Amino acid sequence: MTVKAIEVMGSGVRVETGSGTITAKACILAVPSRIMELRRIAIRPGLPAAVQQAFAEVTMGYGEKVALGFDRKVFEGFEIPFADVFDPVAPDTRPLNFELHPFGRPIAVAHVGGSVARELAQAGPDALKGFAIDTLVKAFGADIRQRIVASATTGWTMDEHIGGAYSGAAPGKAEARKVFSEPVHDRLFLAGEHVHRHYMATVHGAYETGLDAAHKAAAVSGVPVGPNDPLWLPT
Structure with missing residues (x-):
């Protein structure tokens, strides 16, 4: 209604x-x-x-999240529960923040914000997932791609009843x-x-x-x- x-x-x-x-x-x-x-x-x-x-x-503003599920805990040797991935040598690289193993679960949650979130949301869920996975691979290696068994994205930007994320x-x-x-x-x-x-x-x-x-x-x-x-x- x-x-x-x-x-x-x-x-x-x-x-x-x-x-x-x-x-x-x-x-x-x-x-x-x-x-x-x-x-x-x-x-x-x-x-x-x-x-x-x-x-x-x-x-x-604009913001989206991408959740990636793994077949096991893949960040066991990484003691910090989050990761900010960026390339200081290539300043044009889009940075991305991840929550790692939230609540002890084999999951990573990417937080995409600003114009990047808007652009990727307009391109569709696959674009959001691809960006998150590619960025995670840059930080933790290609093997992590094989461990992904599930994924999900928010869709706040394109929802006509929302149109964004936070004020x-x-x-x-x-x-x-x-x-x-x-x-x-x-x-x-x-x-x-x-x-x-x-x-x-x-x-x-x-x-x-x-x-x-x-x-x-x-x-x-x-x-x-x-x-x-x-x-x-x-x-």
Whole structure:
């Protein structure tokens, strides 16, 4: 069910979706910031200028992950649980970060970021996997290629409901996130990792903003608010 528009009225909100219209006393808008940046969801009577400016200053970056599974632990002699692979002699070489044997499992997880992530994601999963495997081979030798028995990639960049990875504020614009915590037309509340001023780009940051938005939405709807969730993380 894709949301197309949210209209804030004096006594509540009306949410237009591909499957019909929903009315409520308040609405929590928890979507990736790219969706708002591209105005994929129409907000009526429109986002305040300060919120629009904040979305222009806190944009979403690009990032993907590639998981490689091996038939056994292949990094036993490598005591550091991560590896940054780059070639200082060839500065044009694209660097890549790996988690090695996370949680003791025979796995390596590559973290691809920025324009490289966007380019490879647009080329498809095979391009992401190939880049990760080729880079790992450069660091640990060709034999490691034969040990790979499984692989998987994320697809955040090309997902029309995401369009990227994590939010990032422009230099000197970190305080723009403050605006995201304020109610929009009194009944619309934003949530997500991009909203948090301290724990942006994290699950727990998104979780906290969701709790905060839920408490605010409940209050404006006249719903009694219970005690904080035991997992509440203080800011």
